[in-house]
Amino acid sequence: MSAVEPGAARDSVDAVPGIPCDAEGPVFREPWEGQAFAMALTLHQRGLFTWGEWAELLGDEIRRAQAGGDPDTGETYYRHWFNTLERVVAERGVTSRETLTSYRDAWEHAAHRTPHGKPIELVAADFGDSRGTVE
Amino acid sequence: MATGDRGHAQPHGDGHSHAEGHAHGEGEEMSELSEMALRVRALESILTEKDYVDPLALDRIVQAYETKIGPHIGAGVVALAWSNPDFKARLLANANEAIGAVTEVDTLESDLVVVENTAEVHNMVVCTLCSCYPWEVLGLPPTWYKSAPYRSRAVIDPRGVLGDFGVTLPDDREIRVWDSTAYQRFIVLPERPAGTEGWTAPQLEALVTRDSMIGTGLARQPGRADDDAGGVHDAAGDDAAGARPTP
Numbered sequence: 001m002s003a004v005e006p007g008a009a010r011d012s013v014d015a016v017p018g019i020p021c022d023a024e025g026p027v028f029r030e031p032w033e034g035q036a037f038a039m040a041l042t043l044h045q046r047g048l049f050t051w052g053e054w055a056e057l058l059g060d061e062i063r064r065a066q067a068g069g070d071p072d073t074g075e076t077y078y079r080h081w082f083n084t085l086e087r088v089v090a091e092r093g094v095t096s097r098e099t100l101t102s103y104r105d106a107w108e109h110a111a112h113r114t115p116h117g118k119p120i121e122l123v124a125a126d127f128g129d130s131r132g133t134v135e
Numbered sequence: 136m137a138t139g140d141r142g143h144a145q146p147h148g149d150g151h152s153h154a155e156g157h158a159h160g161e162g163e164e165m166s167e168l169s170e171m172a173l174r175v176r177a178l179e180s181i182l183t184e185k186d187y188v189d190p191l192a193l194d195r196i197v198q199a200y201e202t203k204i205g206p207h208i209g210a211g212v213v214a215l216a217w218s219n220p221d222f223k224a225r226l227l228a229n230a231n232e233a234i235g236a237v238t239e240v241d242t243l244e245s246d247l248v249v250v251e252n253t254a255e256v257h258n259m260v261v262c263t264l265c266s267c268y269p270w271e272v273l274g275l276p277p278t279w280y281k282s283a284p285y286r287s288r289a290v291i292d293p294r295g296v297l298g299d300f301g302v303t304l305p306d307d308r309e310i311r312v313w314d315s316t317a318y319q320r321f322i323v324l325p326e327r328p329a330g331t332e333g334w335t336a337p338q339l340e341a342l343v344t345r346d347s348m349i350g351t352g353l354a355r356q357p358g359r360a361d362d363d364a365g366g367v368h369d370a371a372g373d374d375a376a377g378a379r380p381t382p
Contacts, residue, residue: 028275032175034197037275039179041196042188051267051317059264066283074278077266082175095181103177111166111173120166122180 033078040085049088058084102127205274208238209322210343212272214336217327227251230322240271251324256309259350260321261289267315269322273345280349290314300351323350330357
């Protein structure tokens, strides 16, 4: 019985195109979906939650959205994902709903003063009279 | 402070040809971010400031999942199992260990279990609660996998769901549906197609579709065009029948 060569699967994986991408399209339909996914992965690695806790909260979020009329066809999935993420960080004391809102508003302010096509950057002035700060 | 009223967001021309599409009557056109983009940026800024995340590391994760991590990893594992009985035995006994030994997958988040299709049993995977999925070996789940119709119907009417995917099994074939959780996730080891004796692992790998590892499809038959193999190719798309809102 021959032992499995380490890396055999990997090598063949590298060699064969076709399977992964057929008809699949991009994994994330919009950049924010990828960012939301990566943030959850990172916070899990930092020990903020277990996947069991995550699955429960996400399931809860999806059920709530369905009850509210969301068709839950998968298109809105990352919205549920991100709602869950906001809830987790607020509940676990990483930040607060108020801070989230103040940063959201600041980003909107930043977008509205940035000409189309230029990178949008957040600066302290974008917070106006709210209390959030960035350096 | 600007209000967050999405209703007033001026949709950009879909052609993205700013050269002439937009009048410059009121000066330069300013940027607009979607509500979700604003909220995601807000959280990312906060987490970055608090040192919970590094934006560059986030980008690397996204990139990895977009290009590096995908069903080709699972397909490589399946092909190896088909061509190496010793590996197959170890894969069925302890998937985490067996997969870890032959791939770069090293962040298995929870137990992976490989369930084998045979002439008697067809296995199918679902997550009724949300969308637990073996990301590390299949990439991110297709949209239909996350949809309510698939999540509910897979358990109630697996044969009907398979039919939507273009898969018809003999009446006496038992269908087992596995409900994933955050602690235990499943990958189907599809049946090796007949007529592939002597094929090498890379050759075999080309027959393994993502859906065949979820159990909503079968492996491709050798020598047939993609679309002939029982609709496997069709079913790979996000518009697959499982996502149709059939009650």
